[in-house]
Amino acid sequence: MVSIIDALVNRHDVIVYDSESHACIMDGLRLHIGKRFAFHHNDIENCEKQLQRATKLTEVSGGGILVITEGVFGMAGDLGKLDKIAALKKKYNFRFLVDDAHGFGTMGANGRGTSEHFGVMDEIDIYFATFAKSMAGIGGFVASTKEVISYLRYNLRSQIYAKSLPMAMTLGAIKRLEIIQAHPEYREKLWTNVRALQKGLKDAGLNLGNTESPVTPVFMKGGVTQSTQMIYDLREHYNVFCSVVIYPVVPKDVVMLRLIPTAAHSLEDVDYTVKAFREIKRKVDNDEYPHEMADFTK
Numbered sequence: 001m002v003s004i005i006d007a008l009v010n011r012h013d014v015i016v017y018d019s020e021s022h023a024c025i026m027d028g029l030r031l032h033i034g035k036r037f038a039f040h041h042n043d044i045e046n047c048e049k050q051l052q053r054a055t056k057l058t059e060v061s062g063g064g065i066l067v068i069t070e071g072v073f074g075m076a077g078d079l080g081k082l083d084k085i086a087a088l089k090k091k092y093n094f095r096f097l098v099d100d101a102h103g104f105g106t107m108g109a110n111g112r113g114t115s116e117h118f119g120v121m122d123e124i125d126i127y128f129a130t131f132a133k134s135m136a137g138i139g140g141f142v143a144s145t146k147e148v149i150s151y152l153r154y155n156l157r158s159q160i161y162a163k164s165l166p167m168a169m170t171l172g173a174i175k176r177l178e179i180i181q182a183h184p185e186y187r188e189k190l191w192t193n194v195r196a197l198q199k200g201l202k203d204a205g206l207n208l209g210n211t212e213s214p215v216t217p218v219f220m221k222g223g224v225t226q227s228t229q230m231i232y233d234l235r236e237h238y239n240v241f242c243s244v245v246i247y248p249v250v251p252k253d254v255v256m257l258r259l260i261p262t263a264a265h266s267l268e269d270v271d272y273t274v275k276a277f278r279e280i281k282r283k284v285d286n287d288e289y290p291h292e293m294a295d296f297t298k
């Protein structure tokens with residue numbers, strides 16, 4: 001994404017982007033020497049306002065506008081409003097770049113991503129996804145018109161001046177793509193697990209925010225010390241691994257535990273996880289996790 005953004009724009013162009021974009025988008029923006037305007041996360045009214053500002057500037061500079069957002073926001077699991085942003089193309093002249101790292105392979109009737117989910121595949125001018133999520137590999141891809149891809153082939157600094165993906169990973173990615181296409185049952189299994197997990201956790205009284213994807217955040221009350229003990233407790237005493245997000249990504253008294261089920265999990269795994277989380281919630285509600293940092297070396 002860093003190199004894609006860098007290659008697509010010059011100093012006359014203006015970038016309009018979602019304020020909660022992933023670090024790789026932010027890093028690409030840092031390389032941009034022209035103007036950039038953030039819109040409030042998923043706020044279409046504000047996005048339109050930024051498009052108006054960008055249009056005014058490009059009318060003078062002669063540049064273009066690039067709008068960037070994500071298909072699935074990887075922290076909270078909410079979806080970028082791709083349909084609403086695409087609809088703005090009727091009023092404003094821009095190209096639309098979507099980072100669908102978490103949506104590719106999981107979202108849409110055929111796993112083609114969040115743009116398929118919203119029925120706007122043709123409106124996305126440049127589509128990016130990584131092989132590191134649904135493909136369980138490493139690397140990524142960018143898709144666009146032949147003309148844009150040909151341009152990117154010769155202008156992506158990350159590809160020209162660095163080692164490209166090893167052949168073993170490339171062949172592995174092609175095989176995984178075939179599996180995603182030929183075995184929709186894996187995606188269906190994933191969603192069976194996702195629905196069961198999210199329903200189970202909600203029924204247990206846990207707050208999952210606004211997720212609409214397999215990314216399953218669980219918001220709890222607590223500081224950094226309690227969150228450390230929570231994940232330690234989960235991992236050591238319940239054998240549940242999950243990542244944790246703490247301040248400054250979330251407010252100081254909020255802990256976000258992030259679960260991502262896979263097609264390889266079973267419904268028994270889901271039940272077990274929900275039970276573990278019920279117990280963690282009970283401990284949080286009873287303020288059982290010490291407020292002082294524990295000595296994990298003992």
Ligand SMILES: Cc1ncc(COP(=O)(O)O)c(C=O)c1O
Nearest residue numbers: 022024070074099101130132139
């Ligand atoms: C939206 C988004 N873009 C890009 C990436 C980076 O992917 P990779 O780990 O393949 O570099 C991630 C991974 O967390 C992501 O969530």
